[in-house]
Amino acid sequence: MSTYPDSVPGSRDLFARARKVMPGGNTRTTVYIDPFPIYAARGEGCRVWDVDGNVYYDCINNFTAMIHGYAQPEAVAAVADQLPLGTAFGAPTLSEIELAELLVDRLPSVEHVRFANSGTEAVMMAIKAARAFTGRPKIVKIEGAYHGSYDFAEVSLDSSPSNWGDIPASTAYAKGTPEGVLKDVVVVPFNDIEALAAVFRAWGSEIAAVLIDPMPNRAGLIPARQDYLDGLVKTAHAAGSLVIFDEVISFRLGYSGAQGLWGITPDLTALGKIIGGGFPVGAIAGRSDVMAVFDPTGGKPALPHGGTFTANPVTMRAGIAAMTALTPEAFKHLDEIGDTLRQGTSEALKKHGLPGVCVGLGSLFKLHFTDNPITDYRSVYPTAAERKMLDQFHKGLLNRGVLSASYGLFALSTSMEAADADKILAAIDETLGAIVR
Template sequence: MLTEPADGEEPAFSQSINLFRRGQTVFPGGVTRATVDKDPNPIYMSRGEGAYLVDVDEARLLDLNNNFTTLLHGHGYEPILEAVSSLLSTGTCFSNPTKHEIALAELLTSRIPSVERIRFVNTGTEAVMFAIKAARAFTGRSAIARFAGAYHGAYDWAEAGQNGFEAAPDGRRIARLGYQGAPSAVANDVLVLDFNDADALEEALTVNAERLAAVLIDPMPSRAGLIEPAREFIDRLMTVADRHGILVIADEVLNLRQSFSGASARYGLTPDLLVAGKIIGGGFPIGAVGGSAKVMAVFGGDTRSPMVSQGGTFSANPVSMVAGRIAMEAATPAVFDRLEQQGVRLRAQLTATARKHNAPFSVTGAASLLRLHPKSEPPRSFAAAVQRPDELARMRFLCRFLRREGVLLPHDAAACLSTPMTDMDLDHVADAFDKFLTQHSFASQEAQP
């Protein structure tokens, strides 16, 4: 069943169950995204209202997912609705450019320090893919380095190493491929490193410098635990990469929401290329790759053919461009400051509650992002963040309980805040967590609930 109500009464998810049965007749696995949470059924949504979702059975849930951190302003943000509604009658996509793409590009290049030039695509996966291609074209090298556990989309070379590596007899790390049947040669061109290990990073980049086009880094990888980067680690990365002519690609598809200028600026990282998505589309499909004018010239110049051809039927479509511009214009420094303060407050409340109950839960994150871990100590590495079966069960148990309390918490991904959330909303999350730990004792346990 979906939940285990304390009062023994099963909540009504009948419409979601019926819809899932229909979905199973047309979709492999019953849904059309692997990231949809099923427990064992997904919850189907009817509508979004500000900070809340309403499911097809009319249950109202505070949304701490926001479509995987995309919706900085929550659901149904009125300025975006008005702008897009006005735009629809004039056309939704053209083979020709529009002024709207220039306006969004001007906004982004004016506030992200490392981005002098930018190109728009449709997804974060595409943005990462083209950034890797750009680095290869610019350097003439094919291999990339990346960090175990970080998620960078569905491109073969971005997926390899997401789930870590296998140790070869000679001590080399062989990147785990993203799926069965993936070309084994992909693993040869992906060097898997450990996040925040500055010494190992320097050694690996130095030994492999002649074949490395780029280091792909998420400044605070969500899937790997939402762990803050150490300043020494970032400084060493920049120094060693510059020494060997290795480009640095910052994947900020998720983490651009960490500050007005993004996560790289927050942590002192100066990437050659930066990829973005999610919040820059205002709730519509988008991705972007940007960087220095020198490196971005591989996509084309006035006097020569591009070294990397980048198109896309719906790239820079006016709907995404207008929605993105409205969303980002509304994301002022004051807005980011408020989200930062709320994030600090909620993480502190959850941490204090876990300690009060001596419960095996901990919190990581920054700005408007957080991860609840079913572990007594916050993980400091991808290996430490991986959940054992009993921890997975404990986290699932918590998510079910919070759902009954009107809170939608991602099970194995970053939770996030949105601008329509109030302090009362966040207090409700903290109170629900306290209620959970009061009703279910985990004191001095690292065991299955």
């Protein structure tokens, strides 16, 4: 049996073709695999087929966006109904009201919603809204946390021992990041309320908001402690600062998102991914007084915001269909599948005598090849040997028909059944065994 990369000659050919018209043959850094990515041809339910006809269980689901997997019947029908009526207008439609009403109903912290075209844009506009509302320049963010492709949100995304400092230094992610960006982003370690308090003692009057993902993927997918989130909200509000919850990914954790699980009431929430039913989407949501910075009805708003395809009815209708299908029963199913895979992966690590821990909640889990106590970004920062094991794990799963993220992340879908979870777990077990051998 041939294995990756020999098993995907069609993808090899497409990558060679792509290199002629795209930098490095790539238009999306996250999907690149060395020496070349696998090109998808179609998806159905919890499976995807590549251009060579290989079939995989999809355990990344477009990096957490496809919570129902592919070709969800309700979303397909909604889009089919909308297409002949028009895909985008220079005017609002009923569909955006209906999706906004659904989100307001699910999130007790949210009174008003404004749509965008990506999670990146949602976070970007939430940060700008916090600045416009408070009149302050600085934001606080967690070291290693990913919040999209916006200069201020990217600070210290991939800091390393060579530049992260004894106290988290604000480090650039992209070459050419202005020094002014680094000056206005204060970085703190995750789950450390004392460090956060120290930052507010130093710069509290300048801080517009704290940007927090309660289970930050790139920072380890470690769930926040309840006392930490409670303390964070209290500390920020005492200083007159806002709290921005980035739920672009974590909204898939429960009916009312992560904030529902933790019982937190943020001032602003950034949404994306699952709320678009498989189409590009973002949303900024929050208290009406804060969201009023976008209000154009009295003249020029404090924060103007446009977007040619914002709230287009195809996305809105697909999003309504996808979110309506995310019932409490659907989340219960996802929790059960996730628990099965987290527990089974942890047992497989022990069975094969490998260092490792499996973390996460609900439909998300992540494997770290370390036995160190994990608390934050630095505690899970992989060594060269651990990076090699992650690469072996990722490619070993590909050869056994499972598609996951190259850095150990798994995102499950409602289209997976218990039997599918068992097969995925068998592939994980076989792959770990092969790593040992």
